[in-house]
Amino acid sequence: MxxxxxxxxxxxxxxxxxxxxxxxxxxxxxxxxxxxxxxxxxxxxxxxxxxxxxxxxxxGQVILRGPGAALALERLVPVALAELPEGRQRYAMFTNDAGGILDDLMVANRGDHLLAVVNAACKAADLAHLRANLPELDVAEVxxxxxxxxxxxxxxxxxxxxxxxxxxxxxxxxxxxxxxxxxxxxxxxxxxxxxxxxxxxxxxxxxxxxxxxxxxxxxxxxxxxxxxxxxxxAGLCLYGNDIDTTTTPVEAALSWAIQKARRNGGARAGGFAGADVILPQLAQGAARQRVGLRPQGRAPMRAGTPLFATQDSAAQIGTITSGGFGPSVERPVAMGYVPAEYAGAETELWAELRGKRLPVRVAALPFRPSTYCK
Amino acid sequence: MRFTEEHEWLRVEGDVVVVGITEHAAEQLGDVVFVELPEIEAMVAKGDEVCVIESVKAASDILAPVDGEIVEVNEALVDTPALVNEDPQGDAWFFKMKLDDLGVLDDFMSEDEYKEFLG
The missing domain is CATH 3.30.1360.120 (Probable tRNA modification gtpase trme; domain 1)
Incomplete structure (x- = not known):
């Protein structure tokens, strides 16, 4: 349509x-x-x-203005924003009551306002979400x-x-x-x-x-x-493939984005949508996890490819959520979700491709070291 | 050389037919990174998926253009998938087939007809 x-x-x-x-x-x-x-x-x-x-x-580029904008936005993300200094930005995600991810975004402190950059496909829903839940703020799309x-x-x-x-x-x-x-x-x-x-x-x-x-x-x-x-x-998530409303930040291996202040025992623990799901997962671990996957052969394994524990086991244990050929690493690379007991690096799993089971190994992310200017 | 609407070319070489994909198809696919070839001596029917080609972007199949037996495959493509982009209508042939009747090739497009088909 x-x-x-x-x-x-x-x-x-x-x-x-x-x-x-x-x-x-x-x-x-x-x-x-x-x-x-x-x-x-x-x-x-x-x-x-x-x-x-x-x-x-x-x-989407979205400007948020109003007294206490950073603290207010903390109600929608499990990320600490109140102490984010002017001139800095942080990676965040909007969560829902089930702990799922509505979108991932960047939030920048630009002095008298916050600038959020959100995914194109989620832009309209994000604006509605912000306006409905943060009525005290002025929310304007750029x-x-x-x-x-x-x-x-x-x-x-x-x-x-x-x-x-x-x-x-x-x-x-x-x-x-x-x-x-x-x-x-x-x-x-x-x-x-x-x-x-x-x-x-x-x-x-x-x-x-x-x-x-x-x-x-x-x-x-x-x-x-x-x-x-x-x-x-680079091991970065694509919203809609690797993260969505059915994946929590902990399952998605994005726990690094949840600062201590928002965790149990932190200065502003909880207080975001889905905290009752996400905080226990942070403490105890999630039952499944996003991992890097290295197909052992040359065939790329793309999103939707089912994963199995052994070459002939009947029960699917996971799914590839992104995959293809990595031109710089010169081999096929993928990411997907597997139960925690299969998430250890170098665990050998099997992917079913065109009716054949092919070996694939759990790999550390990123596939290629990032070169950020830290 | 004859051409199919699935952007394959067929060339008679003695009593076998050599099959590959056209320059147009290779360009549409983009950089090829993986090729899976059929088994030698496989009996295939027209329309069977006999090869898998994956580019950086997506996976696609090569269909058997006619009924016949696969008698040879181009192993060089497995080691060097990029050949498909470099020389699609030459060195990067995919497989050779033995047919009962080479006459069926007359049903396919000539080069001029294929060019017209591409528009």
Missing amino acids: SDTQTDLRRTPLHALHLELGAKMMPFAGYDMPVQYPLGVMGEHLHCRAKAGLFDVSHM TDRALLALQGPRAEAVLAALLPDIAKMRFMDVANHDWNGVPLWVSRSGYTGEDGFEISVPEAQAEEFARVLLAHADVAPIGLGARDSLRLE
């Missing part, structure tokens, strides 16, 4: 994508570039070797800005040529920068496992800014195809 060509939304860089020869596809209601002429493999490797430019304008990501080992040098102060930023810092009078909101973060930046730019100057970045010999445009293989190698 919604994904016909006519009612797809376009980002401010749509015309540029077409000019660059992108193959377009519908994604979360937007007509988005899945790959450019370089191809998924080439784009992936380019981003890891030099720098890649991503259009992530389909994602609709006049594009969002770009510049990722890879050359990202800092490329961006520093335009914004010299950028090199002072560290991983998860956020700051305002001025580019020829254009106000940019920059964070040092991303979705590739690489050092890099996410840059919110007014839509009127978005194409010009993207062209300046692309004019650098080290920068290539990267589509959604390589974005997925990059985040998979």
